[in-house]
Amino acid sequence: MDFTFNKQQELLRQTVRKFAEMELAPHEEEFSIHWIREVVDRVLERDVSDYLISTGKSPSGSIHIGSVRELIIADVIKRQLQEFGKNARTMFIVDDYDPVRSFPPGISLSLDEWAGVPYSEVPDEFGCHESFGSHWANEFIDTFAEFGLNPEIVWAHELYETEAMQDAVRVCLENTAVIREIMIEYVAHDFDEEQRRQYVESMKTWYPASVVCPKCGHLQAGVKGEIAPNRITYYNPETEEVSFECQACGHAGILERRSLRLKLTWRIDWPAKWYIFKVTCEPAGKDHAVKGGSYDTGLEVSRRVFGWSGPVKVPYEWVQIGGRDMTTSKGIVFRPRTWLDVAPPELYRFLMLKTDLQRTINVQPDRIPDMCDEYERFERQYYGVDDGDDTRRQLAKLLYPLSEPGQVRAAHIPKIPFKYAVLMSQLEPVLGHDVVVARCEETLRKLYKLKRLSKAVQSLILVRLKLAKNWVGQFGSANDRVDVPPSVPEDVRAILTEPDRAFLSKMTEVLRLSSMSDEETQAAIFQTAREAGVSEKQAFMTLYRVLISQKHGPRLGSFINMLGKDWVADRIESVV
Ligand SMILES: [Zn+2]
Numbered sequence: 001m002d003f004t005f006n007k008q009q010e011l012l013r014q015t016v017r018k019f020a021e022m023e024l025a026p027h028e029e030e031f032s033i034h035w036i037r038e039v040v041d042r043v044l045e046r047d048v049s050d051y052l053i054s055t056g057k058s059p060s061g062s063i064h065i066g067s068v069r070e071l072i073i074a075d076v077i078k079r080q081l082q083e084f085g086k087n088a089r090t091m092f093i094v095d096d097y098d099p100v101r102s103f104p105p106g107i108s109l110s111l112d113e114w115a116g117v118p119y120s121e122v123p124d125e126f127g128c129h130e131s132f133g134s135h136w137a138n139e140f141i142d143t144f145a146e147f148g149l150n151p152e153i154v155w156a157h158e159l160y161e162t163e164a165m166q167d168a169v170r171v172c173l174e175n176t177a178v179i180r181e182i183m184i185e186y187v188a189h190d191f192d193e194e195q196r197r198q199y200v201e202s203m204k205t206w207y208p209a210s211v212v213c214p215k216c217g218h219l220q221a222g223v224k225g226e227i228a229p230n231r232i233t234y235y236n237p238e239t240e241e242v243s244f245e246c247q248a249c250g251h252a253g254i255l256e257r258r259s260l261r262l263k264l265t266w267r268i269d270w271p272a273k274w275y276i277f278k279v280t281c282e283p284a285g286k287d288h289a290v291k292g293g294s295y296d297t298g299l300e301v302s303r304r305v306f307g308w309s310g311p312v313k314v315p316y317e318w319v320q321i322g323g324r325d326m327t328t329s330k331g332i333v334f335r336p337r338t339w340l341d342v343a344p345p346e347l348y349r350f351l352m353l354k355t356d357l358q359r360t361i362n363v364q365p366d367r368i369p370d371m372c373d374e375y376e377r378f379e380r381q382y383y384g385v386d387d388g389d390d391t392r393r394q395l396a397k398l399l400y401p402l403s404e405p406g407q408v409r410a411a412h413i414p415k416i417p418f419k420y421a422v423l424m425s426q427l428e429p430v431l432g433h434d435v436v437v438a439r440c441e442e443t444l445r446k447l448y449k450l451k452r453l454s455k456a457v458q459s460l461i462l463v464r465l466k467l468a469k470n471w472v473g474q475f476g477s478a479n480d481r482v483d484v485p486p487s488v489p490e491d492v493r494a495i496l497t498e499p500d501r502a503f504l505s506k507m508t509e510v511l512r513l514s515s516m517s518d519e520e521t522q523a524a525i526f527q528t529a530r531e532a533g534v535s536e537k538q539a540f541m542t543l544y545r546v547l548i549s550q551k552h553g554p555r556l557g558s559f560i561n562m563l564g565k566d567w568v569a570d571r572i573e574s575v576v
């Protein structure tokens with residue numbers, strides 16, 4: 001992977017660790033799922049024949065996992081509407097006709113050259129896609145299927161070439177006077193008198209669209225903070241002629257609307273898209289959804305320019321990672337792909353669904369094994385494998401099918417606990433892959449009292465081992481890591497005393513005798529220590545030293561069984 005990626009991951013790991021130290025005992029969050037019913041009820045009031053839930057994102061760099069929250073909200077509304085027998089679908093608009101304002105860290109393209117050019121027309125420096133916009137959008141889109149998302153994908157640069165969008169642009173230009181009024185009402189509402197006077201003055205010559213310069217391809221000039229758009233300077237509704245002057249190269253002209261490429265100002269671009277697709281509902285992050293913000297401006301434009309209500313607004317709070325906001329422009333990004341490398345997708349859906357829309361969700365990657373446990377307890381309650389009170393079961397009935405990316409399986413698929421997989425996956429170098437898998441299978445059979453394991457169960461073992469191995473590599477703490485040396489190092493042998501060796505000898509005899517459960521093995525260590533006359537503390541330390549060259553480590557009873565008691569006995573015999 002590229003340098004930026006590693007650097008970002010390192011930054012992320014540091015943040016995650018820091019947060020984990022701050023909050024030593026994170027409380028289990030309550031379920032707050034009333035929002036699902038509340039939103040669906042509001043959408044149902046629209047009473048239309050086809051329900052369309054839209055989402056969108058500008059491909060300005062790696063799109064972070066927080067944006068998946070919006071797609072999951074949309075997906076769940078769709079699924080619920082379908083449950084009610086309605087036609088419902090979701091859409092994801094890639095806003096690749098937006099102009100570049102900055103590049104994220106690690107991009108080698110020159111900002112001087114490309115700032116102000118639509119993402120769809122900036123080259124993909126990695127050479128694998130047709131544009132910069134396509135590259136980053138596809139990195140995101142490529143994870144949709146795994147998260148159980150299947151929106152229709154719309155590319156804004158293509159949308160702008162359609163008859164419908166060109167017509168919407170014409171309608172907006174013809175309604176410039178109304179749009180100016182709306183902009184003053186919404187944008188200048190909290191300005192002081194002087195600011196307001198200046199804004200009103202500037203709006204006298206303002207038009208709701210800009211021109212992609214036919215000469216240099218820029219839509220605007222300048223970078224973040226000092227942007228000058230190629231705004232239309234005059235529009236003649238009779239002749240449909242557009243006057244413009246490029247702020248990037250100075251090219252100016254008067255041309256017929258249809259011979260130019262135009263883009264609506266973003267506050268107007270949004271309602272135009274809603275209108276074209278007749279969007280029933282669109283979730284929006286708090287920055288856009290704030291009262292009087294771009295969403296409300298858009299709704300007003302919908303009503304007064306396009307003559308319809310616009311979508312049902314669904315505001316939601318952001319997702320933080322390790323207690324920190326993510327920003328693409330600064331490269332503080334946790335990619336959806338990173339999640340899929342270290343955790344099951346259903347767990348992310350579950351986290352998004354069980355939390356109220358008005359609450360920030362703080363995802364802590366270091367807690368993935370605990371969260372997995374929680375989700376799988378919930379899963380067992382859904383299938384009635386575990387007992388739970390009525391409320392829990394009802395909750396599971398609603399939430400579990402919505403959390404699963406695909407169709408819910410008819411029967412429960414037992415899974416090895418994530419924490420168990422974390423340790424087992426690290427034993428592959430000493431035990432070999434096949435032994436590790438066989439041991440996981442044995443554990444599952446015991447745990448769920450099964451005679452044989454189905455193909456589905458077996459293949460999930462492999463998936464889980466891979467996730468666990470990746471997780472411990474990226475987010476595991478020192479306590480999660482075990483490193484079993486291929487043989488007992490010389491320095492460990494050297495410090496073993498006679499009583500230690502006596503204890504170890506007795507221990508091999510006990511281990512060779514018969515198979516023991518984790519608890520029995522744990523108890524046997526205490527018992528053997530007493531018999532050999534060494535302290536319990538010393539006994540455990542000696543065993544950890546022989547196994548992992550450390551003074552402490554994972555719970556020994558289960559760890560010995562993970563390694564296999566004969567393997568452990570052989571190991572001990574190599575030193576006594
Ligand atoms: Zn590419």
Ligand SMILES: [Zn+2]
Nearest residue numbers: 213216246249
């Ligand atoms: Zn130009």
